[in-house]
Amino acid sequence: MKDVHLSVIIATFALMLLWISLSGYFNALQLGLGFVSSVAVIWLTIRLKLLTFDGVRLALLPRYPLYLLWLIRQIIWSNLLVARIVLSPRMPLHRQIVLTKPKQHSDMATTIYANSITLTPGTVTVDSSEDGLLVHSLAKVFADGVLANEMNNRIAGLETNIPKDEQA
Amino acid sequence: MIVDALSWILLISGSAFCIISAIGVLRLPDYFSRIHAAGILDSVGTGALILGLMLQGGFTLVTVKLFMILAIIVITGPTATHALARAALHGGLTPELDEEEAPSNS
Numbered sequence: 001m002k003d004v005h006l007s008v009i010i011a012t013f014a015l016m017l018l019w020i021s022l023s024g025y026f027n028a029l030q031l032g033l034g035f036v037s038s039v040a041v042i043w044l045t046i047r048l049k050l051l052t053f054d055g056v057r058l059a060l061l062p063r064y065p066l067y068l069l070w071l072i073r074q075i076i077w078s079n080l081l082v083a084r085i086v087l088s089p090r091m092p093l094h095r096q097i098v099l100t101k102p103k104q105h106s107d108m109a110t111t112i113y114a115n116s117i118t119l120t121p122g123t124v125t126v127d128s129s130e131d132g133l134l135v136h137s138l139a140k141v142f143a144d145g146v147l148a149n150e151m152n153n154r155i156a157g158l159e160t161n162i163p164k165d166e167q168a
Numbered sequence: 169m170i171v172d173a174l175s176w177i178l179l180i181s182g183s184a185f186c187i188i189s190a191i192g193v194l195r196l197p198d199y200f201s202r203i204h205a206a207g208i209l210d211s212v213g214t215g216a217l218i219l220g221l222m223l224q225g226g227f228t229l230v231t232v233k234l235f236m237i238l239a240i241i242v243i244t245g246p247t248a249t250h251a252l253a254r255a256a257l258h259g260g261l262t263p264e265l266d267e268e269e270a271p272s273n274s
Contacts, residue, residue, distance in 0.1 A: 021229055021232045021233070021236075022233065022236075024229045075211045075212060075215075076212060079185065079208055079211060079212040082192070082204060082205070082207075082208055083185065083188045083192075083208065086188055086191055086192035086195060086196070086205060087188065087191070091195065091196070093196075093197070093201065093266060094266045095198075095200070095201060095263065095264060095265050095266045096265060096266065097263060097265060114246075114250065115243070115246045115247065115250075116246075118207070118246035118247075118249050118250050119207070119210065119211055119242065119245065119246045120207075120211070121204055121207040121208050121211060121212075122204055122207075123204075124200070124203050124204060124207065124249055124250065124253050125246075125250050125253070126200075126250075126253045126254060126257050126263075127253075127254055127257055127258075134257075136200050136203075136204075136253065136263060138201055138204045
């Protein structure tokens, strides 16, 4: 029960912060209206039973920036490769569909993996099933990159500090 | 001065990638390859443009709002791309492939 109270307070605070940063006004009326609407939104969320606790865990947050930096480097690099393919007169394509087995345990981490694959140009997650993720790739470099599993391992590494029984 | 130059470099390269992405959508041969070209726009195109605008904005609320836009695009872009690709596959469109059997790493 204590966790529920804490997450309600954190969520209200976050909504309030969102209100302030979007409005840019700091007078009493605006802040008061913002507070009232934040509380109203949280109340509705609780009534609809949408306030869940299995999202991104706060304990994991410090690890994400490092992964993001690595992902941005990957995105820029494969962007240049795709741009080169698109602009070259012959367009050397090697279209392939590969299957990759996600090594993550939670749905959230698998979603991050699938989204990271799609966000990186040259590879798109087409379908997901129990067998794994189907990835369409534009050229051999990209397919090999997915099959090398580096991104897979890195995202699995993001969640290793969750004990298995704690997962929803 | 340096910030201004950096911001313009980002803005111009972002625009260049948007154009390259458009060229790719026109030139690539089939639906599933064209999705990759649109992916350039999702990631580096808008990313560089918004980062450039953030540098122009400086430490203001505008920058905070731009950051929110960037975060939303980074999450919704791939989701929409995946939804399109999945819908096409399930709708019966078979991707043209240059290699038949699907390699796997499992």
